[in-house]
Amino acid sequence: MRKKKNQLDVNADIKATALHSYDVHLDLGSRAYDILVERGLLARVGEEVSKRVAGGDPAGRVAVVITNPKVELYHGRVVMDSLTAAGFRVVPVVLAAGETYKTLQTVRRLYKIFHAEQLDRRAIVVALGGGVIGDVAGFAAASYNRGLDFVQVPTTLLAQVDSSVGGKTGVNFDNAKNLIGAFYQPKLVIIDPDTLRSLPIRERRSGLAEIIKYGIIYDKPFFDLLEREVGSLLRLSSAQLEYAISRSCEIKARVVEQDERDEGVRAILNYGHTVGHALESITHYRVYRHGEAIAIGMVSAALIGEELGLSSPEDTDAIIRIFTSAGFHVHLGEEIAVGGVMRLLSWDKKAVDGTARFVLMEKLGKVTPGHNVPPDVIRRALERQQAL
Numbered sequence: 001m002r003k004k005k006n007q008l009d010v011n012a013d014i015k016a017t018a019l020h021s022y023d024v025h026l027d028l029g030s031r032a033y034d035i036l037v038e039r040g041l042l043a044r045v046g047e048e049v050s051k052r053v054a055g056g057d058p059a060g061r062v063a064v065v066i067t068n069p070k071v072e073l074y075h076g077r078v079v080m081d082s083l084t085a086a087g088f089r090v091v092p093v094v095l096a097a098g099e100t101y102k103t104l105q106t107v108r109r110l111y112k113i114f115h116a117e118q119l120d121r122r123a124i125v126v127a128l129g130g131g132v133i134g135d136v137a138g139f140a141a142a143s144y145n146r147g148l149d150f151v152q153v154p155t156t157l158l159a160q161v162d163s164s165v166g167g168k169t170g171v172n173f174d175n176a177k178n179l180i181g182a183f184y185q186p187k188l189v190i191i192d193p194d195t196l197r198s199l200p201i202r203e204r205r206s207g208l209a210e211i212i213k214y215g216i217i218y219d220k221p222f223f224d225l226l227e228r229e230v231g232s233l234l235r236l237s238s239a240q241l242e243y244a245i246s247r248s249c250e251i252k253a254r255v256v257e258q259d260e261r262d263e264g265v266r267a268i269l270n271y272g273h274t275v276g277h278a279l280e281s282i283t284h285y286r287v288y289r290h291g292e293a294i295a296i297g298m299v300s301a302a303l304i305g306e307e308l309g310l311s312s313p314e315d316t317d318a319i320i321r322i323f324t325s326a327g328f329h330v331h332l333g334e335e336i337a338v339g340g341v342m343r344l345l346s347w348d349k350k351a352v353d354g355t356a357r358f359v360l361m362e363k364l365g366k367v368t369p370g371h372n373v374p375p376d377v378i379r380r381a382l383e384r385q386q387a388l
């Protein structure tokens with residue numbers, strides 16, 4: 001295992017291999033992998049997958065590229081051509097887009113295609129798209145034939161900074177977000193920030209929420225940088241774009257290395273998700289983008305921490321300020337029933353005996369998991385948030 005480093009030393013782990021090109025390594029022993037961040041990488045997917053996953057011998061190997069219609073339109077050709085040129089037999093699979101398709105039915109559809117194509121264990125599943133594609137394709141790869149090699153090629157900001165890294169795969173089930181799934185690490189993550197040019201502003205903002213999360217949970221200097229850069233990051237004009245992406249992956253990698261299966265410290269990556277997931281679920285995954293829901297959830301968590309005397313009102317204000325300046329609505333809508341949200345908290349994966357355990361901030365840059373919060377405190381915080 002990599003030596004534990006303090007927050008500032010951790011910057012040294014991101015190896016700048018050229019201008020605006022970064023490699024992050026996630027060290028999990030036999031399941032270790034690289035996260036490559038570089039503009040233009042999409043055209044080198046075939047070469048990188050061949051070298052790093054197929055041991056330089058792609059002959060006779062199938063690459064199943066799982067994507068959705070919009071991503072296929074913008075970025076499918078370049079990826080598939082590059083895999084074909086490297087020597088893979090490419091099987092494209094285009095799934096319907098959106099969180100409402102993050103279901104077992106979609107996974108079953110993938111199994112049917114894998115079966116019809118007679119995939120053997122040498123097949124490689126390539127997820128080309130956002131977090132929904134990555135989570136669904138990853139779960140299918142984890143379970144089909146007891147595990148196929150899996151490569152993440154994330155094309156949303158959210159997927160580039162969060163969902164493509166760390167091996168959480170799965171689908172929603174009834175009213176519970178991500179209830180069915182597996183920990184299954186990719187063999188490689190290929191991030192091309194140029195793909196973000198075709199991404200609508202609302203989706204970019206959603207990804208920014210997870211980037212801001214890393215500042216709140218782990219790295220105050222990063223939070224300060226983000227306060228200055230939110231506008232230019234959204235416009236993709238920030239000179240810090242690649243840094244913000246790789247720094248986010250780096251923080252996630254350092255946390256996952258310590259607790260791959262979410263039994264302890266990894267819960268800090270779930271800051272804001274307890275209320276955030278409940279909001280996604282209560283609105284049937286149709287109202288909020290994931291980042292929008294967890295931005296609201298991060299403000300809820302800050303208000304709860306403040307109510308408990310754990311964190312300061314100044315830090316809550318700083319969180320509200322950064323999200324507001326990025327264009328998020330941090331107010332909890334009057335139409336959202338506080339009681340309904342509170343009931344859904346028991347489905348959170350961090351719950352113990354049906355009672356939510358919150359990740360709460362002590363100060364910007366430091367959060368702790370496992371807080372059992374009295375219901376009246378949660379209610380008070382959520383009602384305050386409705387009045388924001």
Ligand SMILES: NC(=O)c1ccc[n+]([C@@H]2O[C@H](COP(=O)([O-])OP(=O)(O)OC[C@H]3O[C@@H](n4cnc5c(N)ncnc54)[C@H](O)[C@@H]3O)[C@@H](O)[C@H]2O)c1
Pocket residue numbers: 068070071074097098099102129130131132133135155156157158159162163164165166167168169178195196197198199200203206207289290291
């Ligand atoms: N596994 C994890 O660790 C993890 C972490 C965070 C979030 N998630 C999950 O990720 C999901 C959210 O992911 P998301 O925000 O990427 O949403 P998403 O996958 O639904 O993608 C958002 C939209 O962007 C479009 N799109 C993707 N790339 C594009 C591009 N380059 N240009 C134009 N359009 C593009 C897609 O077609 C889709 O309509 C949620 O289900 C969430 O629970 C998982």
Ligand SMILES: O=C(O)C(=O)C[C@@H](O)[C@H](O)[C@H](O)COP(=O)(O)O
Pocket residue numbers: 162166168177178210262266267269270273349
């Ligand atoms: O990787 C993690 O661990 C996270 O918690 C990252 C979250 O941003 C992500 O939304 C994750 O999918 C939530 O996981 P869950 O276990 O709460 O379903």
Ligand SMILES: [Zn+2]
Pocket residue numbers: 162210273290294
């Ligand atoms: Zn998330």
